[in-house]
Amino acid sequence: xxxxxxxxxxxxxxxxxxxxxxxFLLLSLSGQDVGRQLLGLNAxxxxxxxxxxxxxxxxxxxxxxxxxxxxxxxxDLGRSWFSSEYxxxxxxxxxxxxxxxxxxxxxxxxxxxxxxxxxxxxRRGAVDRFVQIFSVxxxxxxxxxxxxxxxxxxxxQLRWFPAIGYIPITQSFSGWLSTxxxxxxSLSIAAVAGIAQQVRSSVIEVARSDYIRTLATRxxxxxxxxxxxxxxxxxxxxxxxxxxxxxxxLGGAVIVEQxxxxxxxxxxxxxxxxxxDIPIIMGLVMLSAIGVVIVxxxxxxxxxxxxxxxxxx
Numbered sequence: 001x002x003x004x005x006x007x008x009x010x011x012x013x014x015x016x017x018x019x020x021x022x023x024f025l026l027l028s029l030s031g032q033d034v035g036r037q038l039l040g041l042n043a044x045x046x047x048x049x050x051x052x053x054x055x056x057x058x059x060x061x062x063x064x065x066x067x068x069x070x071x072x073x074x075x076d077l078g079r080s081w082f083s084s085e086y087x088x089x090x091x092x093x094x095x096x097x098x099x100x101x102x103x104x105x106x107x108x109x110x111x112x113x114x115x116x117x118x119x120x121x122x123r124r125g126a127v128d129r130f131v132q133i134f135s136v137x138x139x140x141x142x143x144x145x146x147x148x149x150x151x152x153x154x155x156x157q158l159r160w161f162p163a164i165g166y167i168p169i170t171q172s173f174s175g176w177l178s179t180x181x182x183x184x185x186s187l188s189i190a191a192v193a194g195i196a197q198q199v200r201s202s203v204i205e206v207a208r209s210d211y212i213r214t215l216a217t218r219x220x221x222x223x224x225x226x227x228x229x230x231x232x233x234x235x236x237x238x239x240x241x242x243x244x245x246x247x248x249x250l251g252g253a254v255i256v257e258q259x260x261x262x263x264x265x266x267x268x269x270x271x272x273x274x275x276x277d278i279p280i281i282m283g284l285v286m287l288s289a290i291g292v293v294i295v296x297x298x299x300x301x302x303x304x305x306x307x308x309x310x311x312x313x
Contacts, residue, residue, distance in 0.1 A: 008300050012293040019289045020072070020282070021065065027278045028061045034081060037276065055081060068282065077286075078279040080272070087283040090268070095287075097166055097264035098257070100176070102249050104184045109191040110242055116192070117199025117238065118231065121207065131196050138193025143252060147186040147259055154182060164261035183260045187252050191245040198241045202234035236303045243299035247292050 035051035036043065052058045056067065071078060077087035120131035155163035161182050167175030206212060207230050254266035265284060272280040 005301070008297055012297060015293060016286070016289055020069065020286060023285045024065045024068065024278075024282060025061060027276075027281060028057075028064065032276050034276075034278075038081060072286070077283045080280050081277050082272075082275055087279050090280060091265070091283050091287060094263060094265050094268045096168070097262050098253055098266060100169065101180060101183055101187070101253060101256070101262070101264065102246065104180055105187045105191060105249055106242070106246050108184060108188045109195055109245060112188070113192040113195025113242075114199055114235075114238065116196035118203055120196065120200040121203025121234070128200065131200055135193040135197040138190045141189075143186070143190060144255060144259070146189055147256060150182055150186050151259070166260075166262045166264075179260075179262075183256045183262060187249060187256055191249070194241055194245060195238055199234060199238045202237045203230060206230050206234045239299055239302050243295050246295050250288055250291070 033048065033052075034055060034057050035048035039047055039051055049058070056064060059067075068078065075088070079086055080090060083090070116131050116134070120128040151163055154160050161178050163182075166179045169176040212225060212230060250266075253264065254269060256262070257264045257266035258270065265287070268280075269284050272284070
């Protein structure tokens with residue numbers, strides 16, 4: 001397990017380095033004149049050159065990246081070009097909103113999707129058809145359309161939840177729950193459909209395998225076979241899909257946060273990307289990359305625990 005974990009961590013470090021380098025190069029090659037954006041069109045060329053020199057964007061790109069990387073390794077991601085706010089401070093203020101949304105969606109997806117998939121894979125018949133129809137509908141319906149319908153029904157007509165806004169959990173747990181419920185539901189539908197379909201297929205495939213039939217012929221209790229063998233082996237593919245779903249939520253959160261007026265990372269990304277604020281964008285990209293690395297590492301550890309043979313791959 002130690003060697004398995006060391007290989008994964010080493011690959012993750014390389015991934016983070018490559019991601020930071022490619023992102024910085026792409027952003028720096030955009031050709032924007034930062035000094036002119038900050039000072040305005042009426043600023044003199046001398047003032048613009050002085051501003052670019054103060055920000056360090058007049059230097060070669062690789063020199064700028066080396067300076068950014070050196071500071072980033074010390075935990076200093078710099079300041080925003082437009083607001084002068086520290087990048088870490090700006091992100092830290094928005095992160096709890098997006099994190100609470102993504103964790104909530106992941107928990108709902110894991111529990112509901114897994115239960116539906118196991119239910120369909122074991123019971124088959126009408127239950128199986130229902131889950132498959134739900135999975136197809138969850139994938140086929142556009143996310144923004146589902147979100148709008150949810151808002152109209154539960155916020156506008158029934159008035160069960162607020163349509164927009166966010167209340168921190170530190171201020172009121174019930175208020176936080178009411179503001180996070182509809183966004184979580186809108187993100188969970190497609191994710192639950194994907195997990196349910198994956199678990200259902202895995203349960204059926206494992207249940208039909210030769211060694212499961214052999215265990216049944218030996219007279220082992222059906223419950224033991226189900227929990228100790230079928231579900232354990234069927235959970236690994238579902239865990240991989242769940243990790244991919246979590247990564248995909250980063251993109252979905254951008255739209256959902258805009259619709260529900262949540263002050264999270266998604267709305268922040270749109271604001272600062274439009275401005276071309278490279279320090280903020282780099283911080284957001286690296287935060288997303290670190291999140292992906294952590295999720296993948298947890299998925300690998302989970303699969304390694306469920307299937308010990310996977311540790312050698």
